Amino acid sequence: MTGKSSTPDYELVDTMELTDPVQVQAIGHQLRTTILGLLHERAATVTELASAVDRPTSTIAYHVNVLFDAGLVRVVRTRRVRAIEERYFGRIARMFYVGVGESRGEVLPLDFNDFEVAAQESEGAYQAHRLWSFIRHARIPPERAAEFWPQALALVQEFDRLPRSGDTAYGFVVGIYPIADYPLLPDSEE
Numbered sequence: 281m282t283g284k285s286s287t288p289d290y291e292l293v294d295t296m297e298l299t300d301p302v303q304v305q306a307i308g309h310q311l312r313t314t315i316l317g318l319l320h321e322r323a324a325t326v327t328e329l330a331s332a333v334d335r336p337t338s339t340i341a342y343h344v345n346v347l348f349d350a351g352l353v354r355v356v357r358t359r360r361v362r363a364i365e366e367r368y369f370g371r372i373a374r375m376f377y378v379g380v381g382e383s384r385g386e387v388l389p390l391d392f393n394d395f396e397v398a399a400q401e402s403e404g405a406y407q408a409h410r411l412w413s414f415i416r417h418a419r420i421p422p423e424r425a426a427e428f429w430p431q432a433l434a435l436v437q438e439f440d441r442l443p444r445s446g447d448t449a450y451g452f453v454v455g456i457y458p459i460a461d462y463p464l465l466p467d468s469e470e
Contacts, residue, residue, distance in 0.1 A: 288370060289322045290356040294437070296373035304378055306350035310397070311335070312343050316352065316371055321444040323356045323368035344369055352376065374440050398453035417462060425456050432456065 298304050307313055311333065318324060318332055330340040347353040348369070356370035405411040432454045439452045 288320060288374075290370040292371050293373045295375045295377065296352075297379035298376055299379040300350070303350045303352060303376075306346050306352055307376060309343070309346075311339075312347055313397075315340070315343055315347065316376075319353060319369060319371045320374070320440070323370040325366050325368055327366075329369075375437065394453055395455060398451055401451050417459065419462075419464065422458075425458075429456055 298307065307316070314333060315329055318329060324332075326341045326344055327337055329344065330337040333340070344353065352372055353369045354372060355367045357368045358365050359368075360366070402411050402413075436452065436454055
């Protein structure tokens with residue numbers, strides 16, 4: 281794959297808010313998020329996806345159907361191979377995010393913790409001294425944290441739009457979260 285540069289070879293929208301519990305449950309499975317990640321590079325058949333993740337085609341077909349039924353992937357093209365019509369699947373959106381969902385009186389299930397996934401994925405890079413990361417803490421009002429989030433989201437979207445090339449995949453994680461028991465300095469005596 282060295283030297284090959286591609287973005288998804290089909291049209292997709294930039295963002296999609298997930299407001300249905302079925303959608304959130306669909307992305308809450310690690311194999312399905314891996315499938316979505318692969319489809320971020322290009323459209324693929326179930327057979328290609330199964331080969332990429334070294335899992336049985338029947339397993340991948342099941343998970344692709346879960347994503348399809350949840351409205352997160354679609355058939356972007358087909359081709360005839362002998363007597364069989366092969367379907368190529370693509371994502372609906374470049375980025376999915378969990379919305380509120382409470383407007384319909386539903387409580388959405390928790391999505392998986394991206395930081396937990398990043399911690400597991402980054403262990404090898406950490407051991408090989410190839411992990412670049414920062415963590416910062418700031419005592420700020422919730423409104424200020426909310427104002428900061430669009431800037432973080434813009435950086436994620438920029439990373440998402442990078443052409444896919446090379447032999448190494450990199451993870452990128454960003455988040456803002458309140459900390460319950462972070463130490464505070466006492467009031468200044470000045």
